Amino acid sequence: MPINNSNEIIAFHTIKDFEGESFFIPDYQRGYRWTEREVLDLLNDWNDFYENNRDGSYFMQPIVVKKRPDDDSWEVVDGQQRLTTVHLILQALNKKSAYDIKYAVLDNSSNNVADIGECQNTGDDINLYYMKQAYKMACGWMKGEEAKAFGADEGQKKKNLSNFIFNKIRFLWYRADLVDDSPGEKIFQRLNIGKIELTQSELIKALFLSNDNFTGDAVNRKEEFARQWDEFEAMFQNDEFWYFLTDGEGADSPTRIDFLLGMMTEIHSDMFEQKEISRENLDSRDGLFRAYYSVFRKNREQFKRIWDCAVDFMDIMRLWYEDVDMYHLVGFRVIDRESIPNLIKAWNGKVVSDFMTNDLVGPIVQRYIDDFDAQKTYGSSDTNGGWKDRKSEARGVLLLSNVLQVLRQNKSHEENQDYTQGIFYKFPFHLYKKQKKGSGYGWDVEHIASATDNDLDSVQDQREWILFAYLSLTDENRKEFNKAHRKSLCTFFSNETKSAGSGEEGVFSKLYESLTKYLGVNPPQPMSREEKNRISNFVLLDSATNRGYKNAIFPTKRLHVKDKERGRLRFAEWNKVKQEIEIREKDVKSAFVPPCTKDVFMKAYSNVVNNSMAWTAPDAAAYADYLTDLSDWFKEKYCPNN
Template sequence: MTATTLAGGALEPRLVGKIGGKFYVPSYQRGYRWGEHEVKCLLDDIAASDGQPYYLQPVVVKKIDDGRWELVDGQQRLTTLYLILGYIRKHLPAARREYTLEYQTRAGSAAYLEDPVEQLRGQNIDFFHIYEAAELIRTWFESQDDPAMAAVNFYKALSEKVHVIWYEAPDDVDARTLFVRLNVGRIPLTDAELVKALLLSRARRPEEVAAQWDSIERDLRVPEVWSFVTGRTGEEPTHISLLLDTLAGGPRGRERPLFYTFDRIRELIEQTSPEDVWESVVDLHSLVQGWYDDRGLFHWIGYLVATGSRFEDLVVQADGKAKDVFNVELRAMITDRLGLTETALRDLTYEQHYRQASRALLLMNVETVRSWEHSHERYSFRAHAAGSWSLEHIDAQSAETLNKAEQWSTWLQLHKAALVALPDLDPEQRAALLSRIDHAATELTAHAFHAAEEEVISFFKRATGADGDEVHSVSNLALLGREANSALSNSVFAAKRTAILQLDRTGHYIPACTRNVFLKYYTASDAQQIHFWGPQDRASYLEAMVHVLADYLTPEGAQHE
């Protein structure tokens, strides 16, 4: 559903023990269908909350003229809670159940909820699920060490700690339309949607807040903005949630309680005002845009986020600091994140230091682009976040990972094209190699492919003079696009060069240093062999790497954790 659906409605956390009134379940909803998994999860989660505040999914209602509540969303939860309270009352007669449920089209269900007996369970599908749930609840309580005390403690939790997010839809919202929006794809209300509804219902100028909210959401949905500040692609339902979660603080990931952000921001609104809280959100948005617009901050922060830093931690780091001080701290953080001396950088290998080599080459690309003071080009953290790049050999020495006929065919065609393009190759040698490639492509068996592959690889290996140790060195590694298929990843330099330059010509994003490698940018003009990646190329590339990363290398002998 869209966030604007919530505008104008009454919204609050409500203790289960405070839920009261008559709930009417209209005909557009199906009957009660929760099974063992859902019922047991509800019981286990509330018990595991151990007296701490706990929030269930929203209950969405709309007031009917006769005083009843039309239950738009939350039937399954309220029904299960009703059955739980029914069991508790057997051990604790004083326990109160302040609400009732009635159904437009399922006569008898309301009465059966009061006493779900086994004899009637087969009368209809609703009775069956109600009875099964009641039995699951009974079994769960009876499995506790002291069922009576468990019932008392559970009732205490429902009365004092367990809330639903209560949302009362405004009069002008069509209940059926709201139900459809809530249930298409089972999209739940999010913290952001709940916070928006709360702000709009309490702000002095809700129209202004609504307009700013939409503007901020649009800004954060710009792919490069979102990826540089989060390290993710834009798959979340709302992006302003980044700012709201940061403002709320608290636990992260799986440790974060349901609706924690909403509850915390509600408290902030009550402690200050809706205007103060909203101004804090606007300030965070301005901070993001300021970082994005600053070329240096964009690249430094983007690198740190791409390698594990969190936006909220960087906000804390920047708080109250002058820009030049923050810049110095960011560069120090990057040095710490890289964690390499010059010697360690030169010794990086694919097999032993994959993560460090990846970070080093990412920083080399980021710093190379950042240093172009008169260019509008930026490193694409969106492409990085999408998983577009992997650490690959510039000049591969084996295609052993290829195991499909389609991959073999592509590999053979790439290397046939590379051999055709090679100058100064003995005509007879070229013809012989091409003939064996054509034979392997026609037969296309594992034996035929690997025989041709071994001969082609051996030829290029002799031509470059590379030995086995150099193959996995950082001087033979680059960030290559995963859109280039596995056959290309396992190809020699000449084949990769042709394919990558074609991708570049057609507008695909190629990391700057990868493009430079295949354009022989780092190799002196008098030492270039355009179709091979030889020892001189590797040495020049490595020296360029050391030069670009010099300001971020740890001094030799310095301690680094």
């Protein structure tokens, strides 16, 4: 019998529903090209499914169709390979197919495809050749052990498989002409360029746009829904908004509104059938669509209320994104493994101040602020005199410090009568999360002063120190230094140079002494191992940069951090031909540098900068004081009664 409710945009249909229908495969599609391997994979998948779930429905990928007005048949825009394969398998079961298929590229195709087993000279047409191979594969499969779930003998197998195909296989039916008046070829190109199939959200959108949802003067409501949907998708496509809300998973999907649709099943589970929103079902193919489709079929008014709630949730998330306090606190809580659905549940039914106190500020203070101690050592000595490193435990408080520094700057501008403005600069959660996603590494807790002492004993470290010190000189100082030490430099950068104080009468020591005078620096007091493993000697640094310079000296790290942000590296190197140090620049891959990290290497927290070539104990103390003050500010600002 013909398809019931054929004017529905989307439906699930069994093969039995297709009885009496005719399908036309236009010439803009490639012909039938499924190989024996693909047919075998489908049959084996059916067997596995039937063995474990005999009463369940097996869902096939969508068939996209348009109604052909001239003969009342269906133009298949997408899905013809699947539709034809099922047609051929039924013939292998000695069952005449419930439906008819005609290929524009095949003469007398309706008769040939309907009885491929009797079709002669299939080698004359590539389409018929592949169809005959698929048919033979199905016939052989039925006789083998691979079809054992359907029965012990061939007769039983054919009976059970026929019943399974007619009644349990469900095609997702999508009438493209009811939502898109483009020619079938245009729709086909959109679906198949880059092999992009209809996403679940596109199918759900079609349900919401169904004409059954809009009667009478509700045309304006339909247009409003379409506008809202496009607006929300555009918001999610904005990486700043997307990464503020998520960990980035799903960023590569052509549609990101799936995040909102999935969130609805979690927050308003009472509006869906419980079995449809089980984790197992939602994680399965087309599971999200089936959850919405179930409500669509049974309760249209409830289905429309789901969208009204989704609009409310978008308003909440937009408010959070645009408010300076909410943006930074919600953004940090999400990184700290709190979910947006949980925060929205907490938001509903509360006044804003209670939500801020109980669900944003409270957990941050309890986990990070109350226990903050700038003198805490992140590690301990083991019984063998080694060091058990625990610096990764500082990652959360370091990230929080970066977020709070930006928030504090914003609040300062907001309270300045000359500005009286809100967001001056947002902490870029999208850059922080993209670094982890893009590099495959993420973020390291990096020692500012190297964890292991660098006494500049090796020639490599000595040369590195000389080059970076030279880079820090003024142009006038460089000229004087080159003139006074040209011979020593030539000796020092030759291959024969050994460690300072041996072989070359301490050439490095002389160069070191001269450069420190120009720079006005003195050798820093060494830090203990405990001091080097405190928060005052830690910063957040992207792993690629950190692992690139390894155990480098402080000025090397500073230069890498500064230049990595701008994507242009300035460096000094020895020119063997000219026999002199040259300053050069080159393009490098840029990276996001957290604000506190940048300020540390620029020594912005230090009260007095006495040594630009090392991270000193006074620098560390000033940094620790700043972090302590930042924690105190946050607690006083947002927890005044505690």
